[in-house]
Amino acid sequence: MRLATSLYKMTGALLDVPALSPTVILDEGLFIGNRVENTDEFLGIPYAQPPVGNLRFRRPQAVQPYKGTYNASQFGDLCPQELVTPISQAGVPYLLAFEEQLNATFPVPDVNQSEDCLNLDVYVPAGTVPGMNLPVVVWLPLASFLFGGSSYVNGTIIVERSLQNREPVILVSVNYRLNAFGFLPGQEAKDAGITNLGLRDQRQALRWVQQYIERFGGDPERVTLWGANSGSISAGLQMLNNGGNTEGLFSAAWMQSGFPVPLNTYSDLQGSYDILVNGTSCRGSSDSLECLRQLPYDELYQAMLALSALQRYGRWQVVLDYDFVAQQPQTLLTQGKVARVPFVVGCTEDEGTLGALNLTDITTENGTATYLMQEGLPGISMEDVEEIFTLYTSDPAAGSPFGTGDMYAITPEYKRLSAIIGDLEYHSQRRFFLNHTAGYQGAWSYLSKEFKFPYVGAVDLTDLFNMYGPGDLTDRLISFVTTGNPNNGTGIDWPQWSITKPHQLNIQNDSSFTVEDDTFRAEGINLLMALNIQYPE
Known part of the structure; x- marks a missing residue:
């Protein structure tokens, strides 16, 4: 110049x-x-x-x-x-x-x-x-x-x-x-x-x-x-x-x-x-x-x-x-x-709440079943739906936004739908990507629980509030861009994700970092991924 x-x-x-x-x-x-x-x-x-x-x-x-x-x-x-x-x-x-x-x-x-x-x-x-x-x-x-x-x-x-x-x-x-x-x-x-x-x-x-x-x-x-x-x-x-x-x-x-x-x-x-x-x-x-x-x-x-x-x-x-x-x-x-x-992949904890807000007219289990068979996983059987329901119950405390108990149950099916959509469209895809790449190249994963909003929790894209804050996640990005590794010599060590040790960085709602196993809802996520491959949306 x-x-x-x-x-x-x-x-x-x-x-x-x-x-x-x-x-x-x-x-x-x-x-x-x-x-x-x-x-x-x-x-x-x-x-x-x-x-x-x-x-x-x-x-x-x-x-x-x-x-x-x-x-x-x-x-x-x-x-x-x-x-x-x-x-x-x-x-x-x-x-x-x-x-x-x-x-x-x-x-x-x-x-x-x-x-x-x-x-x-x-x-x-x-x-x-x-x-x-x-x-x-x-x-x-x-x-x-x-x-x-x-x-x-x-x-x-x-x-x-x-x-x-x-x-x-x-x-x-x-x-x-x-x-x-x-x-x-x-x-x-x-x-x-x-x-x-x-x-x-x-x-x-x-x-x-x-x-x-x-x-x-x-x-x-x-x-x-x-x-x-x-x-x-x-x-x-x-x-x-x-x-x-x-x-x-x-x-x-x-x-x-x-x-x-x-x-x-x-x-x-x-x-x-x-x-x-x-x-x-x-x-x-x-x-x-x-x-x-x-x-x-x-x-x-x-x-x-x-x-x-x-x-x-x-x-x-x-x-x-x-x-x-x-x-x-x-x-x-x-x-x-x-x-x-090398790559980094990340999700927010409550990815599915935004999509579920488009489905607040669904208030019954039959309505959720119809949605799954016609739109979410078009072509799946009622038997598949029943297996999903076993793993994703209608109990609000088990749904998304996670960790909020019975709060924010906008409809009787909202928190269940939020959990299913988030795992189907985000978490299952993230884990599938990791499972077929992590053994061959540097791979890191994170889960953001930061910025928990009423009704929607740590909704899709809330991790960008940290990135463009800027915040500690920005620093990890910059180090990754510079060195190919998101560890910058300060704070908690972020281990690589592997099949045998699927450790990931968790960003808590108080902005602190922890390292935890990426194994939450494994049975449900594996089922949704298998069905999604067979029945693409």
Whole structure:
């Protein structure tokens, strides 16, 4: 970045750059960012060609060499989505306390959205120059592949903490295509090779990091993937892509509350493609995909949002396409086709309460049985349900939020459903991932019981309040990004997870750390995982 400073001295009057604005040169392009405290921010940098016009519903294309001057002081556009807080659609008023802290930690940004959204943000310790080779962490945004983007997080928080810890890191935050624009299923998408475009966007962003991060002072050989929720699922799927060959794109992963689950195939969700087409003027077209590419943006956007939010959760998702996702994730794991890099996985204690708040109309055991057979594990038998009920009773004291006795039983089935959903969608997937990787690479696991809210407990994503606090978990992340080990020489030792010694770090509600065996609800979790593999949701 010193080269950029020299260039400014020669052309300062023409560029009208504030004296303290950080700069970096990429190819022949000059990027002007912001300095915030001790962090240089370079925002909204395009990492691929805009996926508009003929590039709509195409694989991401590498960005052309940069030329000229770029304003990197403002976030780029978000990818097309419904600009609402997705959490607010369920469980009000039970989520109000959680939502208040969520919105305070991750305020909704005042950022436009458009198809031209393949951009990323780079947060660098001020004064970093090429050759310093700082480790890099790449944040993959969360929110169910439907909402959110890079501008929802403040990467400066992580960089500033790393400087305080004397372990400076660079953070890169990536936007990728969401909803129908990024996850179009169906035979037409398969034939065109455009399934799972959002994941392909992420891969392209990682290639960009390899090409350009040295110009920011980063080390392309030390790149850690980091995500929560759909960002964590993404990190896991990147580990499973390409037979586990990372192509040198990343060297570690940190995954929170999201893991590759058994998937629907591209053909299972053919109806999603058909609904989209039939909601536009492309209905009846002989080449519906090409017609969709040529539609006015607003028409396509409104057709995408015509489905209710809950329907979109099930329709615009990662699919088994036998291409980017070559086989079911669980098959790939059992075959060892996974990147052999060190990783950390974590869950919160009460992962399932958020999902159960969408099911408060279920008040009887028969209702729960119907839900499991039709939606939770579609196709299971009543005999399977009875086995689940034996292990997950309707006693509120045994349900989630755990450790709260008879409190918070919003309905007679709420706490049971919360326990089942949390174990089915999170804890069983986490343990399955560990069981098929921990013997081959460094693996650490944690359980967060911190931030116990009324009614929902340590709900999904509450561990991010520690991470972006920042807190002690942030320090562990920074050490992991720097050394490949989350132990930083202070506090309790965090042992690796192994099949014979499945020790994990527990973050208690008072923020203290303990080490405990990862064996809770083992019989129920094993049953749910076996059924989930046979009957994917």
